[in-house]
Amino acid sequence: MNHTTRKWSLRLVVVLYLGLLVGLPVGYLFIKAFSNGFHAFWVEVTKPNAIAALKLSAEVALIAVPVNTVVGIGAALILARRKFFGSRALTLAFDIPVAVSPIIIGVALVLAYSRIGWFGSWLSSHGIQILFSPIGIVMATMAVSLPYVLRSVLPVLIEVGKDQEDAARTLGAGGFRTFWQVTLPAIRWGVLYGVTLTIARTLGEFGAVLVVSGNITGKTQTLPIYIFDAWDQNFDTIGAFAGALVLASISIVALIILSTLRARERKLHVDLA
Amino acid sequence: MDTPARAPSSELGAPPARRGWRRFSSRARSSFGLYGGASLIVGYLSIIVLIPIAAVAAHGFSFSIHTQGWGAAFWHWHLSAGFATFWHDITQPAAISAIRLSLWLSLSVAAINAVMGVAIAWVLVRDKFPGKWFLEAFIDLPFALPTIVVGVVLLFLYGTASPLKISLFETWMGLMVALLFVTLPFSVRAVQPVLASLDGESEAAAKSLGAGGIRTFLWVVLPSLWPAVLGGFGLAFARAIGEFGSISLIAGGIGRTTTASSYIYNLTQGFLWTNAAAVSTALLVLSLLILIATNVFARRIQRRLAS
Amino acid sequence: MSISLSHLTKRYGADTVVNDVNVEIPEGSLTAVLGPSGSGKSTLLKLIAGLESPDEGRVVIEGDDVTDVDPRHRDIGFCFQHYAPFRHMNVARNIGFGLRVRKQPKDVIDAKVAELIELVRLDGKAKSYPAQLSGGERQRMALARALAIEPRVLLLDEPFGALDAQVRTELRQWVKELHRQIKVTTILVTHDQDEAMEVADQLLIMHQGRIEQAGEPTELYERPATEFVHGFLGPTTTFKGASVRPHDLELVATSVGAIEGNVQSIMELGFEVQVTVSLSDGSTPWVQMSRNEFRSINVGVGSPVSIRERD
Numbered sequence: 001m002n003h004t005t006r007k008w009s010l011r012l013v014v015v016l017y018l019g020l021l022v023g024l025p026v027g028y029l030f031i032k033a034f035s036n037g038f039h040a041f042w043v044e045v046t047k048p049n050a051i052a053a054l055k056l057s058a059e060v061a062l063i064a065v066p067v068n069t070v071v072g073i074g075a076a077l078i079l080a081r082r083k084f085f086g087s088r089a090l091t092l093a094f095d096i097p098v099a100v101s102p103i104i105i106g107v108a109l110v111l112a113y114s115r116i117g118w119f120g121s122w123l124s125s126h127g128i129q130i131l132f133s134p135i136g137i138v139m140a141t142m143a144v145s146l147p148y149v150l151r152s153v154l155p156v157l158i159e160v161g162k163d164q165e166d167a168a169r170t171l172g173a174g175g176f177r178t179f180w181q182v183t184l185p186a187i188r189w190g191v192l193y194g195v196t197l198t199i200a201r202t203l204g205e206f207g208a209v210l211v212v213s214g215n216i217t218g219k220t221q222t223l224p225i226y227i228f229d230a231w232d233q234n235f236d237t238i239g240a241f242a243g244a245l246v247l248a249s250i251s252i253v254a255l256i257i258l259s260t261l262r263a264r265e266r267k268l269h270v271d272l273a
Numbered sequence: 274m275d276t277p278a279r280a281p282s283s284e285l286g287a288p289p290a291r292r293g294w295r296r297f298s299s300r301a302r303s304s305f306g307l308y309g310g311a312s313l314i315v316g317y318l319s320i321i322v323l324i325p326i327a328a329v330a331a332h333g334f335s336f337s338i339h340t341q342g343w344g345a346a347f348w349h350w351h352l353s354a355g356f357a358t359f360w361h362d363i364t365q366p367a368a369i370s371a372i373r374l375s376l377w378l379s380l381s382v383a384a385i386n387a388v389m390g391v392a393i394a395w396v397l398v399r400d401k402f403p404g405k406w407f408l409e410a411f412i413d414l415p416f417a418l419p420t421i422v423v424g425v426v427l428l429f430l431y432g433t434a435s436p437l438k439i440s441l442f443e444t445w446m447g448l449m450v451a452l453l454f455v456t457l458p459f460s461v462r463a464v465q466p467v468l469a470s471l472d473g474e475s476e477a478a479a480k481s482l483g484a485g486g487i488r489t490f491l492w493v494v495l496p497s498l499w500p501a502v503l504g505g506f507g508l509a510f511a512r513a514i515g516e517f518g519s520i521s522l523i524a525g526g527i528g529r530t531t532t533a534s535s536y537i538y539n540l541t542q543g544f545l546w547t548n549a550a551a552v553s554t555a556l557l558v559l560s561l562l563i564l565i566a567t568n569v570f571a572r573r574i575q576r577r578l579a580s
Numbered sequence: 581m582s583i584s585l586s587h588l589t590k591r592y593g594a595d596t597v598v599n600d601v602n603v604e605i606p607e608g609s610l611t612a613v614l615g616p617s618g619s620g621k622s623t624l625l626k627l628i629a630g631l632e633s634p635d636e637g638r639v640v641i642e643g644d645d646v647t648d649v650d651p652r653h654r655d656i657g658f659c660f661q662h663y664a665p666f667r668h669m670n671v672a673r674n675i676g677f678g679l680r681v682r683k684q685p686k687d688v689i690d691a692k693v694a695e696l697i698e699l700v701r702l703d704g705k706a707k708s709y710p711a712q713l714s715g716g717e718r719q720r721m722a723l724a725r726a727l728a729i730e731p732r733v734l735l736l737d738e739p740f741g742a743l744d745a746q747v748r749t750e751l752r753q754w755v756k757e758l759h760r761q762i763k764v765t766t767i768l769v770t771h772d773q774d775e776a777m778e779v780a781d782q783l784l785i786m787h788q789g790r791i792e793q794a795g796e797p798t799e800l801y802e803r804p805a806t807e808f809v810h811g812f813l814g815p816t817t818t819f820k821g822a823s824v825r826p827h828d829l830e831l832v833a834t835s836v837g838a839i840e841g842n843v844q845s846i847m848e849l850g851f852e853v854q855v856t857v858s859l860s861d862g863s864t865p866w867v868q869m870s871r872n873e874f875r876s877i878n879v880g881v882g883s884p885v886s887i888r889e890r891d
Binding site for chain 1: 414431553
């Protein structure tokens with residue numbers, strides 16, 4: 001087998017594999033969308049339960065994403081700039097949510113905070129219900145989307161180095177100003193990358209939320225659960241299809257943002273002489 | 274420029290807060306910030322991840338603190354009784370078959386994608402052709418796509434109403450396709466940067482010594498890729514063994530295609546929380562072990578390469 | 581004295597990187613801290629700036645004990661080895677950063693920045709970003725940024741280390757000229773003895789965390805206190821069991837006070853010629869001479885020669 005044949009057969013294998021595994025299914029979703037027409041889609045997504053699900057998903061993201069962004073940047077700063085006892089353990093702990101099944105995360109939250117859990121009686125005596133409520137959904141979502149900002153920011157922070165921050169300090173800038181005017185601009189693409197990933201993960205989270213939410217139509221259904229429910233319980237394939245289309249479109253937008261950022265970040269890397 | 278550019282210091286005035294305690298960078302002050310920030314973060318982490326995970330393990334072993342006394346009898350009774358229930362829960366035939374299915378599916382999926390991941394990474398790094406950027410963006414699609422959307426999409430194509438007349442509904446093949454789909458990015462992205470960082474010098478050296486393309490790849494490139502391939506394998510395996518959303522629809526509701534995660538979910542639907550906790554603990558230990566093993570292996574290989 | 585360091589010590593774990601350093605640096609001087617890599621010279625600079633805190637000892641700047649003062653309040657201009665430009669700010673905003681921190685009015689900042697841009701010869705580059713500048717330009721921008729706050733002391737960490745040979749020589753001359761103009765006490769760290777000898781009016785030789793010797797360059801070159809300083813400041817060769825400079829030896833026709841031997845090898849390096857001689861006592865010193873001198877003695881490999889110290 002000569003060089004050219006080998007090259008072409010490798011290309012063929014790769015393109016076929018990606019095409020059949022990823023391209024065909026996702027492409028089919030959009031082809032079907034066009035053939036069904038926009039009207040049918042619009043009817044589906046404007047049903048009250050669909051709108052309620054969309055709204056809940058957005059609300060959950062509005063809480064989970066900012067919190068995880070702040071925590072992620074804070075943790076990245078501490079891990080990149082300080083050496084302290086337990087820093088490795090902290091990094092590992094952040095990775096638990098990706099290493100563990102989302103179903104287990106859901107079960108874990110129930111066993112810790114629901115009425116049958118460790119703190120259930122204390123929480124319910126204070127009028128806080130976590131299982132079958134939006135609070136549980138928010139907590140589950142926060143847990144599964146926790147590591148992404150840290151993971152995107154930490155390598156950038158290490159790469160950028162400490163020199164610019166030290167320079168700002170010798171020029172008289174305090175910690176607050178140094179962070180806002182020097183550190184944050186230097187890592188902004190990393191942050192944006194992490195935030196995009198967090199949003200995508202937040203809107204798409206299914207397993208953990210399914211366990212804690214109790215799946216109450218119109219009340220504790222996020223968009224992914226609405227899709228699951230439509231297909232699995234109500235045999236409403238068109239409804240499931242419409243919901244999937246909304247989520248798929250969001251993630252494709254996210255994907256475009258991500259690959260643009262990566263291209264830019266690579267350029268930045270070249271500039272870092 | 275005969276006049277000195279340096280003006281008397283007084284002109285600029287003192288920088289803010291030159292006097293007083295704020296002027297001092299006592300180590301205590303900066304440590305205060307470090308430990309304050311770190312404890313907030315650890316607190317948050319504990320509430321949403323660590324405490325709940327601990328609760329799973331404790332419930333898995335039926336370990337409760339609602340008892341009288343803390344003596345030796347307490348520990349003895351709890352540990353023995355706890356382990357017995359745990360063992361009983363995870364040795365249910367349904368539990369065993371679910372865990373077995375998850376294990377072999379995840380191992381084969383991670384293995385297939387490890388091979389394909391190297392091939393795809395190779396094409397992305399070393400090959401050049403129009404439209405490559407599209408392929409590049411494509412790799413992350415399974416990662417960005419919500420798992421339930423993957424489930425819906427696969428069921429549209431390979432469900433009972435398949436336009437291709439291929440129905441994978443309620444088959445292990447269906448599960449496998451879904452798992453290959455969702456783990457693809459992990460396998461590719463683990464290898465790609467390492468492959469890109471190989472400078473090609475040792476490859477050129479091997480070729481100049483008369484080694485052919487395939488031999489160069491096997492003897493020179495692959496050894497340096499091993500840690501990355503193993504790392505990708507570990508990530509893909511962990512993802513596959515915990516996966517739920519993408520396979521929940523195509524698996525249907527039958528025992529033959531019930532994976533460990535689906536089994537746990539089914540238990541929760543019957544409010545069998547203790548059983549769910551037991552199986553969760555087993556799954557947790559299993560995935561942690563594999564993750565640690567691949568990490569240790571990858572690191573050992575890396576160290577050997579470095580020295 | 582502008583800066584005085586007493587008993588300054590810094591350890592990283594078991595390593596003592598800076599070991600009991602006691603130094604007085606005169607006001608308005610341009611001091612080079614010279615040493616091989618790993619000698620602790622960069623750490624010493626960071627201790628003065630406050631970017632590292634010492635395990636023992638005091639740092640006093642202009643009579644003010646700043647050992648426990650945060651770097652932001654030390655009034656120090658620090659230039660980093662890789663310049664540490666703020667990449668997202670243009671040249672003018674980089675230079676004006678310290679002035680904005682000090683809440684100067686906008687017109688004062690603008691005037692000062694314009695003055696500095698002219699001083700460091702970056703005219704026309706005010707709106708450029710660091711990525712668009714050459715290495716030498718970035719270096720000058722970093723210098724201007726440090727000078728903008730009118731520091732009591734200017735600290736330069738390997739200022740020419742990352743530049744190519746030609747830009748390097750130009751910048752050395754320019755820094756020396758700049759220092760003559762603005763007279764701010766300056767300390768620069770370098771591992772290059774030529775650079776240190778050329779630019780500085782004071783030298784500190786560092787070795788394994790300690791100061792080996794301090795003083796004016798010619799004094800150190802001529803009267804090195806230790807074998808290390810002797811070896812580090814210029815080439816050495818062994819003659820009559822002692823370490824001497826090869827240009828302090830000469831080849832002569834056999835006569836009193838000289839040792840006989842044969843030419844072992846000759847290396848011509850343009851203007852300079854190095855002749856290695858194998859002596860009867862078994863040693864092989866080498867002699868450094870000019871090309872003209874070499875021509876005038878007319879020897880080749882194997883020629884019998886005598887060697888002695890110049891008067």
